[in-house]
Amino acid sequence: RKEVEQDPGPFNVPEGATVAFNCTYSNSASQSFFWYRQDCRKEPKLLMSVYSSGNEDGRFTAQLNRASQYISLLIRDSKLSDSATYLCVVGALSSGTYKYIFGTGTRLKVLA
Amino acid sequence: GAVVSQHPSWVICKSGTSVKIECRSLDFQATTMFWYRQFPKQSLMLMATSNEGSKATYEQGVEKDKFLINHASLTLSTLTVTSAHPEDSSFYICSASLGLYSNQPQHFGDGTRLSIL
Numbered sequence: 001r002k003e004v005e006q007d008p009g010p011f012n013v014p015e016g017a018t019v020a021f022n023c024t025y026s027n028s029a030s031q032s033f034f035w036y037r038q039d040c041r042k043e044p045k046l047l048m049s050v051y052s053s054g055n056e057d058g059r060f061t062a063q064l065n066r067a068s069q070y071i072s073l074l075i076r077d078s079k080l081s082d083s084a085t086y087l088c089v090v091g092a093l094s095s096g097t098y099k100y101i102f103g104t105g106t107r108l109k110v111l112a
Numbered sequence: 113g114a115v116v117s118q119h120p121s122w123v124i125c126k127s128g129t130s131v132k133i134e135c136r137s138l139d140f141q142a143t144t145m146f147w148y149r150q151f152p153k154q155s156l157m158l159m160a161t162s163n164e165g166s167k168a169t170y171e172q173g174v175e176k177d178k179f180l181i182n183h184a185s186l187t188l189s190t191l192t193v194t195s196a197h198p199e200d201s202s203f204y205i206c207s208a209s210l211g212l213y214s215n216q217p218q219h220f221g222d223g224t225r226l227s228i229l
Contacts, residue, residue, distance in 0.1 A: 034217050043118075043205050043220040044156070087155070089218070097161055097169055100146065100207075100218055104155040 001026055004090050006103035014111050017078050021106045023088030024070045032091035033064055035073045037084045038105065044087055047073075078110045114140050116208050118221025126229055127198060133191045133224045135206030141186035142208035146218065147179075150203045162189040196228045 006023045013019045025033075033050035048055065050062040050071050061074040071090075075082055088103035115138040123131050135145055143164045148156040160181055161169040168181035180192040189208075193200055203225050207218040 032217075041203070041225070043223040046217050046219065049217055098144075099158065099161070101158075102156045 002103075003027060003101045004088055004103040006086075006088050006106045008104055008106060010107035010109050012109045012111055013078055015078060015080060017110075018074065018076045019078055019108065020072055020074045021086055021088075021108075022070055022072050023090075023103050024068075025088075025090045025101075026069070027090070027092045027094075027101075028066075028069060030069075030090045030092040032100075033062075033071050034089040034091075034100075035060075035062055035071075036087040036089055038087055039084050047086070075108075078108075080110050080112060083108055083110045114208070114210055114219040116142075116206065116219045116221045118206050118224055120224060121222055122225050122227075124227045124229065125196065128195055129228075131193045131196055131226060133193075133204055133206070133226075135189045135191070135208070135221050137187045137208045137219075140208075140210055142189075142210075143186060145183060145189040145206055145208045147181065147189075147191050148205045148207070150205065150223075156205065159191075164189075193226065196226070198228045201226055201228045 004025050035047040036044040037047045038044040050064045054063045059076045063072045085105040085107050087105045091100045117136045119134045145162040147159045150156045159174045162181045162183040164183045170176045183189040205223040206221045209218050210216040
């Protein structure tokens with residue numbers, strides 16, 4: 001089982017739609033959680049950190065469920081510019097070293 | 113916000129050349145930086161964790177003699193791909209965090225696209 005798993009997609013949605021991604025992680029001792037967005041041939045950019053109480057930033061809402069070991073990202077009112085790959089990242093201690101583990105990413109295509 | 117600069121953005125060179133990539137934290141001190149590699153349509157794979165003033169910690173399967181990492185100051189880490197071959201062609205990205213164990217996110221450099229002919 002992969003440490004961080006995501007549905008690779010692609011998710012093809014029309015403009016204005018609401019879309020949700022899930023990400024599961026295997027290490028119950030994971031301490032930090034993030035969503036990044038990566039455009040083609042570019043570096044990942046931080047979209048938002050994910051907190052235990054859940055958090056919202058404009059059209060984006062992130063949730064953390066520690067009991068079930070998953071995090072989610074909800075995008076409302078999708079824009080064409082939201083088309084990208086969304087990476088789930090989990091931070092945890094591994095063999096005495098703190099590491100960030102990446103999911104393989106979920107591709108989103110917002111269609112006009 | 114935290115800014116990480118990576119240089120160069122593109123490198124095209126002949127097989128057998130050694131290539132040096134720099135990663136700088138511009139507005140904060142980074143005791144730890146990370147080096148990743150990403151092949152087309154794949155996720156980022158951690159190569160090594162670079163620690164200021166000490167040896168880097170390499171991931172399993174990454175040759176430390178092939179990928180030399182130096183983290184001589186709190187704002188600069190370098191990755192040298194020695195005697196690069198076509199199979200080393202990839203997108204190399206560094207990142208730094210404001211602090212570990214404190215839920216701080218990573219901030220990435222722009223990445224270096226390496227093409228070995």
